[in-house]
Each structure stands twice: as C-alpha cells, then as structure tokens.
Amino acid sequence: MATRRSFLRRSGVAVATIGVAGCSSVFGGSENETTDTPTETGTETSWRNSESYIASIRRNIQGRPVVAGDLVYVVETHGDLYALDRESGSVEWRFEMDGTVQAPTVTGDVVYTGDYGPGATSNEIRESNGTAYAVDRHSGEAIWETDVSGMPLNTPVVRDDVVHYAALDDGVHTLATEDGAQNWSHTFDQGSLFITEPVVMDGALFATNRRGVFALDLAAQETYWTSDPIEYTNDPLATDSDWLYVAATTGVKALSFDTGDVEWTGESNGTPQDIAVADRVYTCTSNPSEVVAFDPAMGSKAWGESITGDPAGLLLDDGTLYVATYDYTFNTGRLHVLDTEEETLASEISFTVESEGELEMGSPPAVEDGLCYVGDAAGNVYAIDIDDESVHWQTTPHEATPTGDS
Template identity: 25%
Template sequence: MSFLRLSGLLLVLATLAGCETVSGFFEMGDEDNPRQPAELVDIEEQLDVRKLWSTGIGDGQGDGLYKLQPIIDGDVIYAAAAEGEVRAIDRKKGSTLWRQELDIPLSGGVGLYEDSLFLGGSDGLVMRLDAKTGETLWTSEVSGEVLAAPQGNGRVVVAQTYDGRLYGFDYESGERMWRYNSSLPVLTIRGTSTPIIDGGVVYAGFATGRVLAFDVMDGTVRWEARVAIPQGRSEIERIVDVDGTMALMGTELYVASYQGRIAALDTRTGRKIWQRNVSSFYGVSQGFGNVYITEETGTITAFLRNGQGVRWEQPALAWRGLSKPVPVSSYLAVEDFEGYLHLLSQVDGEFLARIRPDKEGARADMLADGTVLYVYTNGGKLIAYDIRSRN
C-alpha cells in the first residue's frame, strides 16, 4: 500500500470515529476550529420515547469502524457483529430465535432475500446463510473487504469490495459469474454504498463519483451517470466517493457523493432528473415528499422530491458526525457521535425529542417500522423504541 493510500485510510478512520471531515483533519486541536461540534441546547420534549427491549450482539461494529447493518423481515430482525456472531431476534420481544458463531470476522451485512442472509468478511469473503437456522450454505472469495451488505435476488448474489470491484455470484452454488473493475482514486472514504437489485438490474456507486447500472446476470453495463467531478489540486480535495445508502423510489434513484452532489437519476437511462451541490457520505432517505440528507457540515436538509428546491434545513447539529436521517412515523431520526438520538419533524425540521441510547454512537443506519425505531449501537446494543406524540 502506498503512503498516500495509507494516509487516506487513516484520515477517513479519524473522520468516522469523530466528527471531523477529511478536509478538516489537520485542523483538529485548534481551539478556533470552525468545525468544532455544536453544543446541544435544551429543547421542548414533545414525544414519548419508550424503550421496548434491548439485547447485545457480540462486539457490535468491533475495532474496524465497520457499519454492519441489521435488517427486518416480518417479525424477525437479523443482526451481525464484527467478531462473527449472527443472530435472529424476535422483533416484538427482543428474544433470540437462533444464534450462530462464525469463525470469520465480518465487515458487511446483513443482506436478505427470502430464505437467505448475505454477509461479507473483512478477509475478503462473501457468505450465504440459511435465514431459518443460520447455517452457512456457501462461502466465496473476493479481492478485498466487503464493507456493505451483499444483495441477492434468487438467481445472483452481488457484493461490492473496498478496492472498487463488484461481483456477481450464482445464488445456489456461490460460483463467480462476473466481475466489474472500477478504477480506484489515490484517496477514498472508507466504505462503499450498498448495491441495489431491482428486477434484472443492479445499481452501484463507486469512489469515482459515478453510479452504474449493470445487468444482474452477466455484469454488462447498461448506463453510467457521473454524480460528482473531482476538483482541486490535492488528492483530498478530489475525493468524490459515492458512499452511504442510495434510495430507490419507482423509477427514481436518489444518491449523494462526498464533495459533489445529491442527484435524482432516472433508473431507465441514468439521466439526471435534478441535482444539487452537497457533500455527504451518510446516505439518503425519503418520506413526506422529501429526500433527506445529512451534509458533511452536519446540516440536515429536506429536498423536495420533485427537485423544486429545499423544504427545510436544520443546522443546529453542525459537525456532530450525524448518521443518515431515517423517517419513523411522521418524524425523522438522526444519531450523533456522542450517542444522542435526535427526533425531528418531517414537516419543518423542528426538534421534538432527544435521548441517549449509548455513549458510543451508532454508525449503522437505524431501522423503522411504523412507530418503532431500531438502533444498533457501535458497542453492539440493539434497542427498540416506540415513538409517539404526547398530544
């Protein structure tokens, strides 16, 4: 690994661990640093946030600063820990349905399709498990860490690696069917977006600032869209990774890049329906006719889904290392680097409640179902909260 590549990795690790940006790394420790996290102010609590249950999942995200993501399927929630523990949990009670201890350190997951789970290993492995028992059905090798959940559709399992490759594996056997190689910049954010399979197409974002659509069966590129263009003299200024979760709604794909743009893409052609300048690596979500994003600065922005502008902005959590905004009921949930969970109105961005599930924070995207919010903390706590208005 070159010095620049190693330096880039260290810079991004520092970014994700705290609340600094890559570009602001060298200013850390400066008392006049404009990227100093905003102080929290008192708010009027307008919601009842009730803990339903809590359970521990191994070592959580471990020491690799991973983002292992739980997933819901009916009355079951599946979760995995970096040390190799995988669990199926009753979503309503929090009780364990089954537990497996894999001898493989995990870095990406959990993907789900019908009766199967998909996981990625930090040693360059992709696995398919039986969702009813946790039994490993097959394991295949890839060229590097899998930092996002592999995806499947009953015919193919798709996995993306940190070194810029996208793989397609036979669903039943795990045999490699195809591979796509993307050029890798000198410096990148530590992470990848999660591929999305829709029908016969898989969508994936890369560190080049591009989003590509592939034929899921043979890896043929159907279209390519540039979300961001590298600019600036230094390699740090030219980082334009498409990281975080993309959001698919009908024939529109919403995606954001670091030091680039948020864009709505037509999934049939890759044409940009609309775009706005932003810098983010947290991922996007949608609800109430809005597309939500946490910007690098910590500002939470609700863009009108039709591209006609901004509905509201909430800058009060500046530089607090926020998670991806997640709609839950009529509210919007974000967690900061100190472990505070903030609940805002989807209508106008007003703060409605604040709790602190865990001091270690939560890099994994939160999950929501109805009025219930699930938080998987970095330390391995999986917590269910019921959220309702006091009125």
C-alpha cells in the same frame, strides 16, 4: 466525533487511487506501515494498520439492523452476525465471521452477508480473501459459504435467484442464491467501490466510488456509463421512477438512469449522510446537523430542520422520518422523529450510548411495530419505544450467551 464518512476515510476506504504509487491502501496505509501502537511521530495511517486499531473497532455496530419476523439481525464491524429476539433483545444465535460494515440482507428464510477475511492488521486483511455467506435465519447455521476476492463489505442485493456482492477492492461478484456458486465477476476500471449498498433494477447495477457513479449492464457484464467526476460521499444510492440519487459533499444529485448525467443538484449546508425518497427527497447532513427535504422535480429545497448530534442515517416509514444521531462526548444517542406532512420535528428521544476505542459510530435506524432498533460503538443494541419515548430493551450481543447454547 467521527462521521460515517470520516470513519471510512480513516480506514483508508474510498480515498485510495488504484495504481498510483504512494497512495493509501483501501483498508489502511501502505504495506510497510505496521506500527502496533500510535506514536507521537507516527502517522494516522500507521495507526489504522495496527492491531490496536482493528481491535478498537471490532464490536462497533455500524450497519442498519434488519428486522424479519420475530428477529432482529445485526453485524459487528470486525466481528459476528447475531439474531436477537425482537421483543426481548435476547440473543437467539451467533454466527462467527471476520466482520463487515453494512447490514445483511434477509430474503425468505436466508440471511446473506459477507466478511473481509481474517487479519489482525489492515494490511493482513487486505491480503486475505473475503467470504460470502448464506445463513439459515432461524437456526444460524451456514447454508453455504463462498470465497470471494476484494472484501465484500457491502449489503448484498438479491434479484432473480442471484445475490450481488459489491466488493470494496474487486468490483461486483454474482453468486447463485441456491448454492453460492459464482456466476461471474466484474472489475471496474475506475477503481474500488465504496462500502455502500448498490442498486439493482431493470437489468442494471449502479454503484459508487470517489470518482463517480457507474452503471453495469448485468446481461452484457460491462459498464455502459460512468458519470462525470463529482466529489461523492460514501453513502447509499436511492431511486424513484425518475432519477438515481447520490449524496455528494455539497448536497444531493439526481442522475439520469440512461446516461448518468446530473439532472439537478439540491444544495445543502452540510454533508449528506443518507438519502430516502418518497414524495420528496430527504437527506440528513453533518456539519451542520440537519434534515433537508428537496423537491424531486427540480431539486429546490422544500424545508429543513436542525437536529442534535452526528447523524448516522435515516429511515422513511409511512410518512414519518426517523434519524439516529450520536454524541459520544456526552454518551448520548438520539432518535429524531419528524412528521413529513407537517414538516416538523415531532419528538426527540435520548438514550445513553457507549464508546469503545477509536471508532465512535452508530447505526442507522430500523423501525417495526412501534420500536426503533439501533446499535452503538461499543456493540450495544437498543430497542426504543417510539410512543413511550423510552428504551424498551438494551443488549450487548457479544457478551450474551445465545439461547440455543444455554
């Protein structure tokens, strides 16, 4: 069963050491590994570089659905962007692109996203430029598109009429929200970024890779601190007014905004997959699967709760914690609903999921008005009624005809 972290490793993401001969490339193996099918003697890296592998991950919905107004927006790992009716699941429109991993961003009437460029194999994708897009969220028509280097797979961050793209292979690109014009780009000397959403606040951008966390001064366009090397996972950063939180292999670490120094470490039995912050710092872990709450002052463990399945992510909403897990061995997805005040599991809702190819993943949850939205490895999207503990609707966007085309 693949976790978010193991998928990115299998794809070559975040395990590359830039400039060192013989290391795997970021989106696959070395350039001469182009086997089209896995063989008994072939390496896993050559399989990642094959057309079969890219085809097998095409429809996976790994990024968190985004709810805005009456629509839910989802993206496929190597496919397209869709807008679904929030109540019925019907596909309102489809925007064709070459795939992404993380969720889009919706600001006002615009959806911002990016893709990693065309290609049938990992090597071909690495050699192509990606594209940043602004899409009208109602019609699905492109407002602008801009070529950017380095595969902008991260969730874009919009601040002050600027959209920030943290590219996998080429640092940070800043574009004007109005027309997509490039303002400037910054490449980190320390190497490639993770496929994760950066944090932008107080004139700084924070991002991670395998070597640590970086703070970029947006006005000066330069890195002003780099944390000490720590074995970081490739999952979202989180913040409160005091600390910058990052998921490490052994737990959650709180870093100083000013220096990047580790202020405390909240240790967990498993590997954190996501972080949410309120009165406590929450994470969900794999191996073992568990939800853990830490005291934000010192990092001591406040409570923990075992869960079933492999967690893809969590969401904290009004004192309730939602954790989506997947178990493709038994074709089962689960939504765990935890009461953070009572520190207990309030309910566990099971639903049938499908697997397609090598990438057995699913999305973190999104919640709005009593419905929870998640996606699975075969490209299905589910709306789960939290009160009724049932599936409200299920749709397969790539098999549906958008209502505007019918």
